[in-house]
Amino acid sequence: MTRAAPWVVLLALVAGIAACVPTGGPNAEACAAPSVTLEMAPSPDGLAPGAPSVCRDQEVTLVVDSAVDGVLHIHGYDSEVPAFEVSADDVTEITFVAGRSGQFPIEFHSADDPTGVEVGVFTVHEP
Ligand SMILES: [Cu+2]
Numbered sequence: 001m002t003r004a005a006p007w008v009v010l011l012a013l014v015a016g017i018a019a020c021v022p023t024g025g026p027n028a029e030a031c032a033a034p035s036v037t038l039e040m041a042p043s044p045d046g047l048a049p050g051a052p053s054v055c056r057d058q059e060v061t062l063v064v065d066s067a068v069d070g071v072l073h074i075h076g077y078d079s080e081v082p083a084f085e086v087s088a089d090d091v092t093e094i095t096f097v098a099g100r101s102g103q104f105p106i107e108f109h110s111a112d113d114p115t116g117v118e119v120g121v122f123t124v125h126e127p
Contacts, residue, residue: 036059038062039065040064047108050120054123057127059095060095067088068112070111075106075107077098101124104121105118105120106122107119
């Protein structure tokens with residue numbers, strides 16, 4: 001178990017509940033945008049801001065500003081987003097199409113501790 005700020009735990013719980021109804025997501029306006037950019041700052045302690053979500057078929061650009069060096073990947077989205085290195089010194093951008101709805105754990109492997117830690121959940125809503 002990782003140490004996570006209480007609000008991260010709360011968001012994880014909310015995301016877990018939302019897993020039952022991935023259709024109850026963002027409004028139609030949010031889904032109408034053809035592309036979306038998500039900033040995320042992973043660290044071994046979690047992800048900020050909390051729960052990234054998009055709509056199916058959107059082009060997603062992740063802008064990853066990591067606190068430490070490591071490797072990030074999204075379980076269940078490995079074909080669209082192969083595991084990629086992030087660095088404490090650089091911002092890493094990766095773009096892909098979110099072709100499948102569902103909830104996909106975001107896992108971070110820091111360079112210091114290669115054991116994977118789930119830092120958050122990437123949600124793809126049905127539009
Ligand atoms: Cu992993």
